[in-house]
Amino acid sequence: TQLLEQSPQFLSIQEGENLTVYCNSSSVFSSLQWYRQEPGEGPVLLVTVVTGGEVKKLKRLTFQFGDARKDSSLHITAAQPGDTGLYLCAGLPTGANNLFFGTGTRLTVIP
Amino acid sequence: KAGVTQTPRYLIKTRGQQVTLSCSPISGHRSVSWYQQTPGQGLQFLFEYFSETQRNKGNFPGRFSGRQFSNSRSEMNVSTLELGDSALYLCASRLRTSGTGEQYFGPGTRLTVT
Numbered sequence: 001t002q003l004l005e006q007s008p009q010f011l012s013i014q015e016g017e018n019l020t021v022y023c024n025s026s027s028v029f030s031s032l033q034w035y036r037q038e039p040g041e042g043p044v045l046l047v048t049v050v051t052g053g054e055v056k057k058l059k060r061l062t063f064q065f066g067d068a069r070k071d072s073s074l075h076i077t078a079a080q081p082g083d084t085g086l087y088l089c090a091g092l093p094t095g096a097n098n099l100f101f102g103t104g105t106r107l108t109v110i111p
Numbered sequence: 112k113a114g115v116t117q118t119p120r121y122l123i124k125t126r127g128q129q130v131t132l133s134c135s136p137i138s139g140h141r142s143v144s145w146y147q148q149t150p151g152q153g154l155q156f157l158f159e160y161f162s163e164t165q166r167n168k169g170n171f172p173g174r175f176s177g178r179q180f181s182n183s184r185s186e187m188n189v190s191t192l193e194l195g196d197s198a199l200y201l202c203a204s205r206l207r208t209s210g211t212g213e214q215y216f217g218p219g220t221r222l223t224v225t
Binding site: 044051 | 212221
């Protein structure tokens with residue numbers, strides 16, 4: 001059983017469409033991060049959220065941390081082929097010292 | 112500032128052999144973590160080293176071990192390789208073990224066990 005479940009697992013959309021990826025858990029996290037990983041590379045940190053209800057924007061990407069700090073979402077507006085990749089959420093459970101990664105969402109944006 | 116580097120990038124080994132992977136963290140980062148990534152299990156935490164001491168350990172058998180040197184470089188060793196050890200092994204560094212946990216990853220070592 002994974003501590004963090006992501007949905008959907010796979011997503012294939014046309015360029016210009018909007019999408020939302022979800023990251024859910026029954027555990028409480030002191031912080032949560034989103035990473036993007038491209039083939040043959042390691043994950044790259046996109047954002048960290050630490051406060052319940054927090055919303056962060058990074059150009060066309062909007063990240064939200066749930067009020068109870070158990071879940072998060074990533075919304076992409078007007079997706080572009082360059083957004084293609086594996087999106088991973090990762091949480092630091094309260095009192096823990098290491099990250100737990102989500103199951104991943106593989107996004108393909110078709111030109 | 113140079114990123115995290117890992118060597119080698121690709122490795123093919125035979126069942127029963129052992130392997131050593133190397134990681135150089137970002138300059139100034141003293142914490143190094145190792146992860147295993149497979150299609151079935153995703154990204155799983157192996158262990159973390161800080162100031163040459165193992166600080167955290169994931170749920171992996173004792174065949175997986177690591178160490179950290181005084182310059183913060185780290186090595187990971189897997190003994191008696193099994194087919195299921197085929198994976199992408201990722202190293203990540205951060206300044207310290209506390210804080211919000213952000214990791215800066217290297218490109219990984221792709222290990223294939225035949």
